[in-house]
Amino acid sequence: xxxxxxxxxxxxxxxxxxxxxxxxxxxxxxxxxxxxxxxxxxxxxxxxxxxxxxxxxxxxxxxxxxxxxxxxxxxxxxxxxxxxxxxxxxxxxxxxxxxxxxxxxxxxxxxxxxxxxxxxxxxxxxxxxxxxxxxxxxxxxxxxxxxxxxxxxxxxxxxxxxxxxxxxxxxxxxxxxxxxxxxxxxxxxxxxxxxxxxxxxxxxxxxxxxxxxxxxxxxxxxxxxxxxxxxxxxxxxxxxxxxxxxxxxxxxxxxxxxxxxxxxxxxxxxxxxxxxxxxxxxxxxxxxxxxxxxxxxxxxxxxxxxxxxxxxxxxxxxxxxxxxxxxxxxxxxxxxxxxxxxxxxxxxxxxxxxxxxxxxxxxxxxxxxxxxxxxxxxxxxxxxxxxxxxxxxxxxxxxxxxxxxxxxxxxxxxxxxxxxxxxxxxxxxxxxxxxxxxxxxxxxxxxxxxxxxxxxxxxxxxxxxxxxxxxxxxxxxxxxxxx
Numbered sequence: 082x083x084x085x086x087x088x089x090x091x092x093x094x095x096x097x098x099x100x101x102x103x104x105x106x107x108x109x110x111x112x113x114x115x116x117x118x119x120x121x122x123x124x125x126x127x128x129x130x131x132x133x134x135x136x137x138x139x140x141x142x143x144x145x146x147x148x149x150x151x152x153x154x155x156x157x158x159x160x161x162x163x164x165x166x167x168x169x170x171x172x173x174x175x176x177x178x179x180x181x182x183x184x185x186x187x188x189x190x191x192x193x194x195x196x197x198x199x200x201x202x203x204x205x206x207x208x209x210x211x212x213x214x215x216x217x218x219x220x221x222x223x224x225x226x227x228x229x230x231x232x233x234x235x236x237x238x239x240x241x242x243x244x245x246x247x248x249x250x251x252x253x254x255x256x257x258x259x260x261x262x263x264x265x266x267x268x269x270x271x272x273x274x275x276x277x278x279x280x281x282x283x284x285x286x287x288x289x290x291x292x293x294x295x296x297x298x299x300x301x302x303x304x305x306x307x308x309x310x311x312x313x314x315x316x317x318x319x320x321x322x323x324x325x326x327x328x329x330x331x332x333x334x335x336x337x338x339x340x341x342x343x344x345x346x347x348x349x350x351x352x353x354x355x356x357x358x359x360x361x362x363x364x365x366x367x368x369x370x371x372x373x374x375x376x377x378x379x380x381x382x383x384x385x386x387x388x389x390x391x392x393x394x395x396x397x398x399x400x401x402x403x404x405x406x407x408x409x410x411x412x413x414x415x416x417x418x419x420x421x422x423x424x425x426x427x428x429x430x431x432x433x434x435x436x437x438x439x440x441x442x443x444x445x446x447x448x449x450x451x452x453x454x455x456x457x458x459x460x461x462x463x464x465x466x467x468x469x470x471x472x473x474x475x476x477x478x479x480x481x482x483x484x485x486x487x488x489x490x491x492x493x494x495x496x497x498x499x500x501x502x503x504x505x506x507x508x509x510x511x512x513x514x515x516x517x518x519x520x521x522x523x524x525x526x527x528x529x530x531x532x533x534x535x536x537x538x539x540x541x542x543x544x545x546x547x548x549x550x551x552x553x554x555x556x557x558x559x560x561x562x563x564x
Contacts, residue, residue, distance in 0.1 A: 210451030375415030379422025393426025
């Protein structure tokens with residue numbers, strides 16, 4: 082049995098739940114989506130037509146939050162990559178939707194394109210620490226009306242792992258579904274294995290349920306296709322300037338959207354996903370790299386265990402503009418905090434500058450961090466064989482364990498054999514070019530991008546897609562010249 086670190090006492094967990102119920106009953110949410118208001122009213126909530134404020138009686142919240150399943154599955158094009166929370170945690174997901182990319186050749190930030198997404202998808206497919214590819218960037222070259230298609234097509238074309246995506250509106254959703262049905266071969270085939278999970282932020286802090294994202298959440302719940310929300314309170318700006326107040330408000334926001342999901346279709350799986358921050362009030366900066374983000378993830382994970390729901394979110398972010406020491410310690414500190422606190426899902430990979438820019442070397446470094454988190458979660462094997470008392474007795478004082486069969490059996494599994502971290506003598510490191518971590522990571526990214534894609538669609542699938550979307554971006558995988 083795993084014993085997680087507890088930031089809150091049991092009494093504080095229960096008080097947070099009670100406080101959230103009070104917020105939902107006394108303050109309520111501004112619900113801009115008419116369909117959502119109708120659903121909520123029909124299931125016992127109190128709706129003020131003039132103000133669009135919806136109040137949630139505690140009994141209604143308790144009834145519907147009890148229907149949330151305790152697991153959530155990310156499905157992949159290839160079943161070997163399916164991942165179910167919490168048993169497969171930590172599930173590592175890339176950061177998503179950055180407008181910019183650090184060009185791997187020039188080192189300068191620029192707008193990302195669809196061919197960049199093809200390269201990123203291939204990189205994530207080949208890096209073993211990642212479990213889910215959440216499309217990391219936007220695509221500046223998207224044809225008119227293909228904002229999401231131009232991102233999702235190259236992502237699917239070069240990654241067999243589960244893919245996570247979002248959409249703009251209902252027209253966009255229907256276009257995406259046509260793409261997915263064509264990839265799968267038919268609508269029925271896709272519904273049998275829905276290899277794209279949809280993700281939205283339908284509750285805009287403080288306490289506002291928006292129009293389009295809420296509409297999308299309702300639609301995917303009705304369709305029985307995988308979808309989950311994220312809650313993103315920012316202490317001092319969109320939630321109280323206290324972590325306890327931010328926890329209570331954010332928890333209320335999670336309960337509100339989760340209750341709506343269960344009202345739409347009972348038993349709809351979801352994730353208690355968050356991106357909580359405390360604003361740097363010197364400037365109002367969005368401090369997603371702050372240690373407080375990691376602490377709040379620990380607290381939200383405790384609330385998720387209280388509700389028996391998988392937890393996680395955007396853990397391990399950084400405000401660093403370069404792939405430097407700040408990037409490493411911010412990602413590492415909050416990542417470890419989240420894992421020890423019991424988070425199951427980590428959107429940790431590849432993004433700099435508070436989610437604004439993707440960096441290939443950062444993604445490779447985050448892969449190694451991901452593998453470290455997975456090793457930490459595995460913990461210590463502990464039995465009489467592992468205690469190795471007979472091995473100690475046989476080796477005797479002054480002996481060596483190097484040639485022991487006990488050592489040989491465990492030498493590749495007991496410790497994480499890192500590929501990126503340098504552990505050699507300084508003289509050896511210098512002879513190999515004295516490269517820093519960023520340079521080694523970028524070199525490995527270049528090596529991976531020089532390999533052929535193992536996920537490319539068969540010709541018949543490509544033909545179906547081109548017939549359905551004649552002006553779709555190429556999605557071709559090319560290693561950048563000079564990398």
